[in-house]
């Protein structure tokens with residue numbers, strides 16, 4: 104894995120974890136997903152990205168296949184859904200139900216390289232990088248971000264901090280795996 108993708112993945116895991124802890128703290132959020140699943144899914148979400156940059160393939164799909172082959176079926180579903188949600192369940196989000204899939208999908212959209220940014224900034228970067236100046240592609244990316252904005256909206260109606268405040272929960276230490284050792 105390229106070092107920059109590794110750093111990105113660690114930061115996505117931190118953001119997903121911060122949101123998860125917020126859901127646990129929010130009395131109105133029903134049954135958040137397990138921490139180990141959220142963190143593992145976030146750390147693994149770009150597992151195939153390096154391979155696909157080199158070989159040209161869909162990294163979400165190939166990443167899911169890699170996880171499946173290793174026996175990590177549930178993590179594979181998180182990986183498969185991290186770019187675009189295969190199921191957008193507004194009713195569940197309104198009721199406060201978020202799975203590890205939505206948390207990783209959202210957290211990934213908040214991290215540009217290894218920096219936490221507003222959704223809008225990540226959207227502009229993705230349009231710039233992946234739309235090839237084609238209107239259809241740009242439209243598709245924008246629609247996906249609109250879904251992400253809705254996820255953000257429903258998530259943060261449950262949390263007692265705002266999307267901009269995520270950065271205030273980040274530790275000063277560099278993003279690395281030590282952060283996730285179980286004794287924490």
Ligand SMILES: [Fe+2]
Pocket residue numbers: 148149152162185186
């Ligand atoms: Fe990705």
